[in-house]
Amino acid sequence: KAKNFFSCTSKMAELFAKYTCTNCQEDIPGIRVHCVVCADFELCLACFSAGAEIGQHRNDHAYQFMDSGILSIYRGKGGWSAREELHLLDAIEQYGFGNWEDISKHIETRTAEEAKDEYVTRFLQGTVGRHTWAPAIDQRPQLTDHTSDDTGPLSQLLIQKLPPMDCSNEEATALGYMPNRDDFEREYDPTAEQLVSTLSLSPDDEDVDMLLKLAQVDIYTRRLRERARRKRVVRDYQLVANFFRGNAKRARMSRDQREFRERLRTFSQFYTSMEFERLINSLERERGLRIRLSELNRYRWNGLQRMDECVHFEQHAAAAQHRNTGPYGHGRTLACIIGPNGQSMPGCIRQILTGQPKQRRLMRDKQGILGVVQLADSKKKRKRRPKLKFHRPKAHAPHRRPGLLRRLIQQQKLLG
Template sequence: MDEEDITDNIFCPACSSLLTVPYIRCTECLQPDVYICLNCFAKGVEFKSHQNNHCYSLIRKDFPLFEDKWTAVDECNLLKAIEEFGYGNWKEISEHVKSKSTIECERHYDKYYIENPSDEMPGEVIVFSLSNSCSSFEDPPRPPEGSSIYNDMGGYCAARGDFTVEYDNYSESTICNIDISIKNTHFFDTVYFLLTELIYAAANIYNSSLKERDRRKKIVRDYGLISMSKVNSINKRYSKTIYQWLDGLRVYCTLFNPIEYDQLLESLHYEQELKNDIKKLKEYRQNGLTELRNIRLYKCMKKRREITKNRRHFLSDLINHVQDEEACISWLQKQAVANNRSTSILPLPQLQRRTPQPLDITSYPSFDKLSATEKEVCSYARLLPEAFMEFKRILIKESEKNNGILRLAHARSLIKIDVNKTRKIYDHLLNEGLVNKE
């Protein structure tokens, strides 16, 4: 690249950021030239006709043009400062160059631009050119026949470039015994024509088999599938993302060239990494983290919490429940059942059933229709007045059918509520003389 191609204020077409050296120039997109920043180049950004598999060059300005201590960046800054501030204002010029003093700027400009000017720029801005084209695979190993490596390579013979067992291995047997010395004088014309067509068909089948062999060998060679141990070692980098998909994706080798297939794997790998990062970010947000600087502390505390959780034992759990006597006894019973492997019953303290608090029924309908005794029964049995009166009516009506006799078991079958509540209603009716046991 010539001096006139060293321009400032070049923006990356992908992210619109101002390019700073070093940056990338595509050597295939020439009208117009495409310059890309290193960040977008690393991500494989594509736009318009530019593809991420194009050849490229690295543009930099950290090399000397005239002196070892003066880089191309210093030269550009010096010329730009002289154009802006004018010759002789060396103080302002040195401040613009930043890395050089006023004496150094004056001496360098006078020596190489006034006293000994050069017609052409001594050097090129492009220091080296790189290409991302796929390099050929290394020669496959040549293990002895019968060895384990030989079997892993599918019987590949490196010296001959083929396999011990080929695709459609017995295709030669279909044409090896064909006799082509057939004369028309021994057969009728129709039979001779049919035999000729049959020979041609067998030859075409054999040729198609040879073409399929070559196609398969080309795929194996281009994708480096001969030595599977080497392929597996390369694919280990996908162990945390798409490693379980590789066997299924291998069928796409017939649809893509080697570079496009590698790009497919890399894109899927990158997609899975993004999903994992998004999953982690969701976890951070759910735990109240809003700044990246807090993530390190969160990971440290989470690891410490997991270690502490693994070290927990029965005593620590018991201490958590010791303040509540009932919760402590309940926890002891659960642990005893979970850890008791014998059939014997362990003597454990039993939880006492708590007596429910009386229900305030003064604000409920039909409260005024109850007597003082009935109000007390409804309150302690936690029954609504209307429900109590309905249950009372059902039981009295049933007892009248049996000459005033009603048993407790029959009462429980009539009103299917809690048995304790049924017992309280039944005892109340007995005490009032509304029903009789016998």
């Protein structure tokens, strides 16, 4: 193999070498006559036809016609010479496929379009390409990528895994967003590159100069991280699409939900969009559970232990709307009650209270209507244990006394 390699190399050197006529000392641009008997003896066609003899050379010596690459390998008008074909292959190996401008400058006699057409026609789609590329592809070794994915703050994988922007071309143009490049016309912090644009290493740099340059590179890296982080947030939260369609989504939310999300919007930069939605839903669920827990504590404090008792309790509380129902005297009610499994039970009144109510004592008058009399702290002579509203035995509970329940229902109808 080494012998064949050096043989090919010597032939290439002979092809590109310049020859001069031994007799007239003129350059031989095309075909030359090589003397087989004399060593290193070349004649041009003019001297050979004149029968020139010089030194030990005689015109009856054996000779060979030699071509230095001026003849065309492929037939046709405007065909390339062998020298131009070799220049083309050498330029493609040096500059790479597709860099036709530099390839044409290397050939010197052909344009970029001619170089591209010649290579594609002859060496890719032609006879040479059909007989060389197929075996080369079959014998090509299979390469395995053993490098790990870059998961750092500047990794492109963090953005590529995110869903594409959901916006039309008109919306993207209005905001300066380029969907094909997944980038904006104006980068965040566009002056970040000025820190390192003038940096250069010199062998005369001292340690202080080197540390200063490293500090500038570190600052530049941090600014690039911030740029990549903002791109990730824009892509993850679909800010371009939400800029046009965000109001419709907010209109479906209640006022409390909008205010709650507005207070937590600052923390969205530390979460992905899915994680932030789960956080919001979890906090809203927690708030609902706290309200439900306060209601259950209120029922428990009033001596209720079953959910069916809560229904009658709320009916009784609705019949006495004129009395205070909380420690602050508010009587805010809602038109539903939450069941044991979290479902809403219509037809009842739910009162949301915080804290325990003041001490009250329930009394029944002669007509059986319940009233509330608040004990005055100034008139109390001794501290008594407060009685619960529905303390056992629950003889006064409407569901235990059908007659009382009928009277309460009639009274509610009269009150309207």
